[in-house]
Amino acid sequence: MRTDGNLRIGWLRHVIAAAVATLAVAATLAAATPAQAYSRSDCPSGNVVDVDYLRVDTGSSSVDYGDGPHMWGSPQNNAVICWYSGRTQVVIRAKLFWDGGNETCAGLQYRLYDTSGTRLQKVDGGYSCDTWGSNADWWIDSNEGRDFDRIRIALYRTSSLPIDSHSTEVWYTNRYYGD
Numbered sequence: 148m149r150t151d152g153n154l155r156i157g158w159l160r161h162v163i164a165a166a167v168a169t170l171a172v173a174a175t176l177a178a179a180t181p182a183q184a185y186s187r188s189d190c191p192s193g194n195v196v197d198v199d200y201l202r203v204d205t206g207s208s209s210v211d212y213g214d215g216p217h218m219w220g221s222p223q224n225n226a227v228i229c230w231y232s233g234r235t236q237v238v239i240r241a242k243l244f245w246d247g248g249n250e251t252c253a254g255l256q257y258r259l260y261d262t263s264g265t266r267l268q269k270v271d272g273g274y275s276c277d278t279w280g281s282n283a284d285w286w287i288d289s290n291e292g293r294d295f296d297r298i299r300i301a302l303y304r305t306s307s308l309p310i311d312s313h314s315t316e317v318w319y320t321n322r323y324y325g326d
Contacts, residue, residue, distance in 0.1 A: 184224030185214050185240040191286070194232035199322045200225040201241070203302065208317035210253040210302040211244040217278055220246050226283075230324050234294035237287050242280035243273045243302075252276035254305035254314055255283050262296040271309045272300075297323050 187198045202213035204221040213222030226241030237259070245253040255272035267289060275281035289295060299321050305314035 185227035187227065187229075189227055189240050190229035191238055193236070195229050196232045197230040197325055199228040199230075199326065201228065201300070201320070201322070202226065203318060203320075205302060205318045208302075208304065209246040210304060210317050211246065212241060212255065212283070212300070212302055213244075214240075214242050215280055217242075217244045217280055222280075228298065228322055230295075234296065234324055235289040235292070237295055237298060239272070239283070239285045239287075239298075241283040243275040243283040244280045245275045245277055247278060251304050251306040254303035254308065254310050256301045256303065256310045257285060257287065258299040258301070259287060259289070259295050260297040260299070261293045264297075265293075267293055267295065274305070274308045295324060297321050 185200075187195065190198065202222055202225045204211050206220075211217065211220070211222050213226050214224040216223050222242065222244055226239065229238040229240070231237065239257065243253050243255045253273075253275045255274070257268075257270045257272045258266055259268045259270075260266055268287065270285060270287060272285055273281050273283035287295075299319060301316055301319040303310055303314040303316050305311075
């Protein structure tokens with residue numbers, strides 16, 4: 148015959164096993180949630196002639212770029228860059244993420260260049276203090292009637308917009324039309 152102490156331990160084992168099983172099911176369902184990766188079909192209608200994909204995890208710099216979900220300190224999906232015929236428009240569908248920390252927040256800047264390397268535009272593309280991400284979607288038109296050839300995407304740690312000398316650039320890339 149079991150004593151009261153043994154009954155309590157047996158009951159506690161069942162409760163713990165049920166809790167572990169519930170957590171395992173919840174984790175499986177969360178992992179099965181559909182991804183939100185941007186694709187060519189997310190480019191607004193028009194004559195899209197080139198698409199680039201980009202996902203950035205800067206690690207200890209705390210600034211990430213791509214698309215959600217943002218798990219384990221990293222975006223799980225890509226941003227999309229849509230280049231249009233005539234190279235006078237580019238559309239970017241993305242999210243900017245902040246991994247936290249005691250510094251500042253995440254900032255983003257887009258710079259567009261023509262074929263000679265002359266900068267045509269500089270656009271502050273977003274600001275986020277949130278691991279869930281802030282939309283960093285942009286539709287950029289050439290305001291000078293000149294063709295875009297390259298876009299520079301730079302990520303910053305910053306305390307405000309616009310990006311300024313107090314902001315720290317932590318990562319950048321150049322994406323080219325036709326690559």
